Amino acid sequence: MDNQQKANGFSRRDFLKNTVTAGAGTLLVNPMNLFSQDVNTNNQHIMGKNIKSKGYAAKDNSGKLSPWEFERRPVGEHDVLIDIKFASICHSDIHQMKGDWGPQQYPQVPGHEIVGIVAAVGSKVTKFKVGDRAGVGCMVDSCMECDSCKHGEEHYCENGKTVFTYGYPMKDSPTGISQGGYSNNIVVRDHFAVHIPEHISFEQAAPLLCAGITTYSPLMNANFKIGDKVGVAGIGGLGHLAVKLAVSKGAEVYAFTTSPSKVNDIKSFGVKEVIVVDNPSKLAPFKGQLDYMISTIPVQFDVASYASVVKPNGFFTQVGMPVGFQLTLSNIGLAGSRVNFNASLIGGIPETQEVIHYCADNGIYPVIEVIKANQINDAWDKVLNNEARYRYVIDASTF
Amino acid sequence: MDNQQKANGFSRRDFLKNTVTAGAGTLLVNPMNLFSQDVNTNNQHIMGKNIKSKGYAAKDNSGKLSPWEFERRPVGEHDVLIDIKFASICHSDIHQMKGDWGPQQYPQVPGHEIVGIVAAVGSKVTKFKVGDRAGVGCMVDSCMECDSCKHGEEHYCENGKTVFTYGYPMKDSPTGISQGGYSNNIVVRDHFAVHIPEHISFEQAAPLLCAGITTYSPLMNANFKIGDKVGVAGIGGLGHLAVKLAVSKGAEVYAFTTSPSKVNDIKSFGVKEVIVVDNPSKLAPFKGQLDYMISTIPVQFDVASYASVVKPNGFFTQVGMPVGFQLTLSNIGLAGSRVNFNASLIGGIPETQEVIHYCADNGIYPVIEVIKANQINDAWDKVLNNEARYRYVIDASTF
Numbered sequence: 001m002d003n004q005q006k007a008n009g010f011s012r013r014d015f016l017k018n019t020v021t022a023g024a025g026t027l028l029v030n031p032m033n034l035f036s037q038d039v040n041t042n043n044q045h046i047m048g049k050n051i052k053s054k055g056y057a058a059k060d061n062s063g064k065l066s067p068w069e070f071e072r073r074p075v076g077e078h079d080v081l082i083d084i085k086f087a088s089i090c091h092s093d094i095h096q097m098k099g100d101w102g103p104q105q106y107p108q109v110p111g112h113e114i115v116g117i118v119a120a121v122g123s124k125v126t127k128f129k130v131g132d133r134a135g136v137g138c139m140v141d142s143c144m145e146c147d148s149c150k151h152g153e154e155h156y157c158e159n160g161k162t163v164f165t166y167g168y169p170m171k172d173s174p175t176g177i178s179q180g181g182y183s184n185n186i187v188v189r190d191h192f193a194v195h196i197p198e199h200i201s202f203e204q205a206a207p208l209l210c211a212g213i214t215t216y217s218p219l220m221n222a223n224f225k226i227g228d229k230v231g232v233a234g235i236g237g238l239g240h241l242a243v244k245l246a247v248s249k250g251a252e253v254y255a256f257t258t259s260p261s262k263v264n265d266i267k268s269f270g271v272k273e274v275i276v277v278d279n280p281s282k283l284a285p286f287k288g289q290l291d292y293m294i295s296t297i298p299v300q301f302d303v304a305s306y307a308s309v310v311k312p313n314g315f316f317t318q319v320g321m322p323v324g325f326q327l328t329l330s331n332i333g334l335a336g337s338r339v340n341f342n343a344s345l346i347g348g349i350p351e352t353q354e355v356i357h358y359c360a361d362n363g364i365y366p367v368i369e370v371i372k373a374n375q376i377n378d379a380w381d382k383v384l385n386n387e388a389r390y391r392y393v394i395d396a397s398t399f
Numbered sequence: 400m401d402n403q404q405k406a407n408g409f410s411r412r413d414f415l416k417n418t419v420t421a422g423a424g425t426l427l428v429n430p431m432n433l434f435s436q437d438v439n440t441n442n443q444h445i446m447g448k449n450i451k452s453k454g455y456a457a458k459d460n461s462g463k464l465s466p467w468e469f470e471r472r473p474v475g476e477h478d479v480l481i482d483i484k485f486a487s488i489c490h491s492d493i494h495q496m497k498g499d500w501g502p503q504q505y506p507q508v509p510g511h512e513i514v515g516i517v518a519a520v521g522s523k524v525t526k527f528k529v530g531d532r533a534g535v536g537c538m539v540d541s542c543m544e545c546d547s548c549k550h551g552e553e554h555y556c557e558n559g560k561t562v563f564t565y566g567y568p569m570k571d572s573p574t575g576i577s578q579g580g581y582s583n584n585i586v587v588r589d590h591f592a593v594h595i596p597e598h599i600s601f602e603q604a605a606p607l608l609c610a611g612i613t614t615y616s617p618l619m620n621a622n623f624k625i626g627d628k629v630g631v632a633g634i635g636g637l638g639h640l641a642v643k644l645a646v647s648k649g650a651e652v653y654a655f656t657t658s659p660s661k662v663n664d665i666k667s668f669g670v671k672e673v674i675v676v677d678n679p680s681k682l683a684p685f686k687g688q689l690d691y692m693i694s695t696i697p698v699q700f701d702v703a704s705y706a707s708v709v710k711p712n713g714f715f716t717q718v719g720m721p722v723g724f725q726l727t728l729s730n731i732g733l734a735g736s737r738v739n740f741n742a743s744l745i746g747g748i749p750e751t752q753e754v755i756h757y758c759a760d761n762g763i764y765p766v767i768e769v770i771k772a773n774q775i776n777d778a779w780d781k782v783l784n785n786e787a788r789y790r791y792v793i794d795a796s797t798f
Binding site: 318321322327328329330335339341342 | 717720725735
């Protein structure tokens with residue numbers, strides 16, 4: 001920890017971490033207020049200067065990360081600086097760092113499930129004050145002027161100005177690209193940070209920033225009724241949250257997994273049935289039975305066979321993004337099922353805030369395992385081997 | 400023409416052909432009635448015996464056809480024997496004969512756009528009488544007992560018993576498989592033949608049996624309103640009928656073609672605009688503009704870019720079936736457009752009858768070129784080279 005970081009108030013990390021780890025989030029408000037004057041004072045020292053940051057970065061497409069120190073842009077008048085407490089691991093991080101979705105600029109810091117505490121705010125920021133609990137998901141900027149941006153669909157910016165959290169060209173970034181959350185801090189335009197309520201821990205909130213919103217948005221869009229049969233295919237980081245969200249919203253949930261070892265866990269999430277799809281024939285008994293299905297499978301799979309479990313004219317949403325984003329499907333198989341196939345990206349900022357409130361208010365928590373930074377590479381291997389149960393959350397104090 | 404065929408009444412072909420070719424379909428009723436006693440008498444001679452047939456068959460997967468004589472099953476009590484007058488060429492014929500959709504049994508006679516005159520009827524047939532004008536499309540049998548079969552969706556037979564018109568296992572066929580319409584006659588269960596009204600010529604009716612119903616069914620299912628913007632991608636045999644049907648039903652039609660030479664033709668069909676997609680960038684100005692889109696493109700193409708011209712939450716239907724039925728799409732591209740992708744097969748028998756009546760009543764005619772049997776191979780090459788304008792119709796008297 002260098003002097004600049006100490007000056008930025010990072011020396012309070014231990015106190016904050018302890019209160020948070022104890023789940024005593026409600027204790028946090030008053031103590032932080034005590035510090036607010038102090039932090040505002042510190043603000044004076046950091047404004048206008050690049051922010052020093054350290055984290056874990058991919059240096060090439062090997063799929064391995066290593067420690068890296070870098071700089072972020074100065075805190076602008078609409079920006080907040082967030083002292084990151086936890087960042088969780090999404091399969092997308094691995095895909096992108098390996099170049100599965102196209103060539104990348106390295107070093108690149110992945111991570112788009114980010115939570116922490118606001119350490120500084122720009123002069124025009126009203127959404128946050130120093131000390132607030134905040135989260136950042138898959139995007140950090142957009143034009144904010146088009147209809148989509150003005151109506152909570154910043155990820156569909158009509159001017160193509162959505163900046164995703166890592167690896168996207170970003171003029172004012174010292175590295176030329178956005179750098180993600182596997183690091184100890186982040187500078188982000190205030191609109192793109194969301195509030196994390198006191199009654200959910202940082203660790204549990206982190207996965208909601210991508211896995212939560214990415215499944216919540218299409219589930220809500222599907223507009224299923226209480227008692228409707230909803231299928232979830234692929235029960236990993238996203239899928240297990242999709243299951244919990246759908247169960248919570250009143251669906252009769254059918255979970256399709258290729259991992260027999262996950263069956264008991266999944267049952268505990270309140271599903272009606274778990275189907276171990278060790279062979280596509282296991283899908284046949286469900287042909288035309290479900291009202292809706294979401295797939296989080298992030299690799300090529302037999303789309304038409306999975307979709308066939310949905311009733312004719314129903315909808316099947318693919319949120320997992322395979323290598324090259326390319327998915328091959330049997331057009332005649334899809335015709336045979338008469339199911340509508342669609343894909344969903346993430347969700348807008350207002351809906352991201354919504355899912356966080358919903359989960360906090362209703363006790364929908366991801367199943368997580370907290371790891372240290374030096375365990376990231378091992379965790380990535382486990383994600384690729386379907387061994388994650390169900391989301392690895394990195395303790396940012398270990399960067 | 401052998402004696403058996405003469406005995407079956409085929410010697411009347413010249414008379415019938417002449418009346419039909421003249422477009423004087425309405426002249427046909429009375430003359431046929433004059434013959435009905437004669438035909439019924441002939442019926443006695445053919446019942447219980449295999450029906451001799453000749454046509455053009457694929458002998459291997461070379462994509463070339465040659466003359467072939469074969470036998471069809473006897474006319475059963477629920478069957479009709481149709482003396483084929485015309486059969487038209489569908490891209491599917493080529494795909495299947497070449498084995499693009501899986502290994503085939505040869506010799507195999509393609510053709511599922513078939514029209515002619517009923518030459519014999521089984522004892523329990525009430526739907527047709529000898530002399531009726533009749534057509535056969537993509538299927539010739541199904542279980543007829545399941546909900547789908549009983550409700551006009553025989554192509555979705557829940558017992559998997561749909562028998563498509565050629566190349567499908569058929570126990571009572573002397574060749575073991577169904578044999579299609581590039582031939583001088585066909586035996587088919589009465590339910591699977593449709594009536595061809597007097598006020599449309601046989602040549603013009605033929606393409607409706609597949610190209611017509613395959614585009615009509617999803618267009619009707621799309622339920623667009625008058626004035627809605629409907630896109631049609633791929634303006635060949637299917638596409639040009641999709642254009643004419645959508646225009647006729649009140650849509651503002653946008654036609655997307657890769658053939659600049661088709662532009663004037665397509666304009667004459669009444670479209671709002673023709674877009675020559677020599678580069679996917681030509682689709683960009685239409686992003687999110689259309690209410691619905693149907694693609695008849697029978698090869699791999701950039702699905703997500705085409706789908707992106709549809710409004711968010713709209714529908715894009717793929718009816719063209721590429722090699723292996725496999726279509727690769729960009730999942731992130733589809734997510735970006737928020738368009739629902741679905742596929743459609745053909746249509747049921749009642750809807751097939753409906754489109755034939757609709758086209759006959761409203762003067763929706765395919766653009767055709769009548770060819771002789773010995774021009775089939777040349778015509779197939781032209782279909783593959785996008786040179787068909789727009790449907791080749793084989794004169795069955797030349798087999």
